[in-house]
Amino acid sequence: DQQVKQNSPSLSVQEGRISILNCDYTNSMFDYFLWYKKYPAEGPTFLISISSIKDKNEDGRFTVFLNKSAKHLSLHIVPSQPGDSAVYFCAARYAGNMLTFGGGTRLMVKP
Amino acid sequence: NAGVTQTPKFRILKIGQSMTLQCTQDMNHNYMYWYRQDPGMGLKLIYYSVGAGITDKGEVPNGYNVSRSTTEDFPLRLELAAPSQTSVYFCASSPGLAGTDTQYFGPGTRLTVL
Numbered sequence: 001d002q003q004v005k006q007n008s009p010s011l012s013v014q015e016g017r018i019s020i021l022n023c024d025y026t027n028s029m030f031d032y033f034l035w036y037k038k039y040p041a042e043g044p045t046f047l048i049s050i051s052s053i054k055d056k057n058e059d060g061r062f063t064v065f066l067n068k069s070a071k072h073l074s075l076h077i078v079p080s081q082p083g084d085s086a087v088y089f090c091a092a093r094y095a096g097n098m099l100t101f102g103g104g105t106r107l108m109v110k111p
Numbered sequence: 112n113a114g115v116t117q118t119p120k121f122r123i124l125k126i127g128q129s130m131t132l133q134c135t136q137d138m139n140h141n142y143m144y145w146y147r148q149d150p151g152m153g154l155k156l157i158y159y160s161v162g163a164g165i166t167d168k169g170e171v172p173n174g175y176n177v178s179r180s181t182t183e184d185f186p187l188r189l190e191l192a193a194p195s196q197t198s199v200y201f202c203a204s205s206p207g208l209a210g211t212d213t214q215y216f217g218p219g220t221r222l223t224v225l
Contacts, residue, residue, distance in 0.1 A: 009151070034213070043115070043201050043216030044154070089153060097142055097205055097212045098169070101153035 003027045004092050006102035013109050019077040021105050023090030026071060030092035034099070035064060035075050038087045047088070048075070080109045113137055115217035117202050123223045124192040132187040132220050134202030141207035143185040144169075144214065145177065147198040154201060160185055161207060192224045 004025045013019045023033075031052045036044035050057040050064045050073065057064050063076045077084055090102040118133045136143065141162050146154040156169030160179040174196060176188040185204075189196060199221050203214040 004153070006153075036216075041218070043203075043218050045216070046213045049213070093212075097207060097214075098156060098159065099154075099214065101146075101155075103151065103153045 002103070003030075004090055004100045004102040006088075006090055006105045008105050009103070010106040010108070013080045013107065015082055015109055015111050016079045019075075019080045019084065019107055019109065021075040021077075021088050021090075021107065023073045023075075023102055024071060025073075025092050027092070027094065027100075028068075028071070030094055030100075032093035033064070033066060033073050034091045034093070035062075036089045036091060036101075038089065038104070044089055077107075080107075082109050082111050085109045115202055115204055115215055117200075117217035117220050119220060120218070121221045123225060124189075125225060126192060126194065128192050129188070129190050130192065130222075132189070132200055132202075132222075134185045134187065134217060135183050136185075136202075136204040136215075136217075137183065138204060138206075138215065139182060140204035140215075141182070142205045142212070142214075143179065144203040144205075145175070145185070145187045146201045146203065147171065147196075148201060148219075149198050157187065157200075189222075194224050196222065197224045198222060 034049040035047040038044040066073045087104045091099040115136045144159045145157040158177040160166045202217045205214045
């Protein structure tokens with residue numbers, strides 16, 4: 001039973017445009033959400049997070065939005081750059097510091 | 112400051128063999144974790160530790176064992192390797208903060224069981 005889902009396995013965007021990556025969850029007990037970025041042959045690296053008491057968090061070109069009633073969060077990247085091409089994982093925290101991960105979305109930013 | 116390091120990077124095992132995946136962190140983090148990532152899937156938690164001498168099972172612990180004798184090291188042991196254990200294994204650590212704890216990952220070990 002996947003509690004965190006990323007329904008789009010891949011996304012292709014033109015350089016300079018907005019990238020929107022989506023994530024849905026089912027467990028209302030999740031209290032903290034994170035996005036990780038992963039390049040090939042490397043481990044995931046932390047990108048941005050949001051607490052369940054907020055609906056938006058911004059860090060430079062990256063903004064995460066949380067809609068608790070819809071159990072949905074999204075990551076916006078504006079403007080997208082070729083170096084943003086990677087796999088993005090959504091993760092949700094439960095039971096202290098344990099994370100449940102989505103299946104990932106491969107973002108390709110075309111020059 | 113190397114962060115989280117993992118050895119080996121790659122390994123091929125025969126069915127029934129055993130091996131230990133090494134993980135070391137130099138950030139003095141209390142919490143450490145082992146995940147596996149299968150193709151096209153997210154990371155699944157195998158085992159975790161909240162401090163030296165304390166370990167607990169995650170979502171997919173069968174076929175694995177761990178120990179945590181020091182803060183820095185968290186080895187993962189595979190006994191009697193099976194093809195279903197072919198995966199990429201990631202070790203991670205975090206300070207164990209109550210509020211905004213962030214996990215830091217190693218580069219991974221790609222394991223193939225034939």
